[in-house]
Amino acid sequence: MSGRPLIGITSYAQPARWGSWELPAALVPLYYVESVERAGGRALVVPPSTDSVDETLDVLDGVVFSGGIDIDPGAYGAxxxxxxxxxxxxRDTGELALLERALERDMPTLAICRGFQLVNVLRGGDLVQHLPESVxxxxxxxxxxxxxxxxxxxKEGSxxxxxxxxxxxxxxSSHHQGVGRVGxxxxxxxxxxxxxxEGLEDPEKRFAVAVLWHPEMEEDKRLFSALVEEARAYRAERGTSVPAQQVSG
Incomplete structure (x- = not known):
């Protein structure tokens, strides 16, 4: 398949203000989009939803799980x-559903800050809710x-x-929570x-990398480049495309 790999970026879902308007919005800081595009991918913002998760993943070649608000402690029994x-x-339920299916498909996944924490929670780990009390x-x-x-x-060899x-x-870095029990x-x-x-990964997956910091804010785009490279290979291996009638409007 030709063309740039399509990388989904999970979005915040909260009120936002522009001009005279303040309305609920699905949004993501532009730095994520620019990082994906600079690495050679095409970005698609993905709002949180438990509906049609597989349909969403069918058109993607990789996923970035973005930062944002703390995960509900009830998700890890705290x-x-x-x-x-x-x-x-x-947002928690929508992203957990998306993450679970993405990993089941072995889709290239980069999880950032909140996304890092989400990976740990999905795998049965828990979180330290306020790091200053620990460190x-x-x-x-x-x-x-x-x-x-x-x-x-x-870690060498990771x-x-x-x-x-x-x-x-x-x-x-911009977080006050961290990993407790590793998933x-x-x-x-x-x-x-x-x-x-500050870093977790699943060595059994082709690319399941999670970091607690914000690489989208760095000039260094190697993490995004590695994601896009894996997404390109994933796209070629599955050898599927979106039928023209689905995208012709």
Missing amino acids: ERHPTTDPAQIH GHEGHREVLGRFSEHAVEV RLSSIIGTRHDGVQ EGLVETAWADDGTV
Whole structure:
């Protein structure tokens, strides 16, 4: 198959304001879209929904699970911490359904921040709801609405290290939650200096890479390039295309 691989990007689902309007919206920061396109893919924003998940995945060659609001603690059997965001059950259920089927199809998947946490929850892991209580500092998110920077050490021999090396400086970080119990089948692949797990992957999948930082905010696009490369191979191997009558309007 020719053409650029089509990469779905999961979207936020919340009120947004433009001009004089403030309405519920399905949106994603443009940095995700630009990162996919700079890596050679074509981006498609995917709103959260449990309907027709397979129909959505049928037209995609890879998926990026984006950042955003905290996952409902009920999804991993925990009580809500006072600092945890109000639940968005529709986003949680929609993205968990999409992620589960994407991994079952062995579709190339890159999970970022909230997406990283979602992968762990799907596999039966849980989350630390407020990292400052565990690590004793707020270095992973010093100021709301602004990214913090720190380095990560990456596990030698992991898929992640084959892409970015065994150390990555200046990652863009904005989270107050992290991994507690690691989910089934997942391997830890990166750590901050304070021991916080920053990378997970499933070595049994062709490309199931999750990072707790925000690579879309970096000039370095190697993670997106690796995703698009795998998506291109996935597209060629399945050898299917969207019938013209489905896209002709």
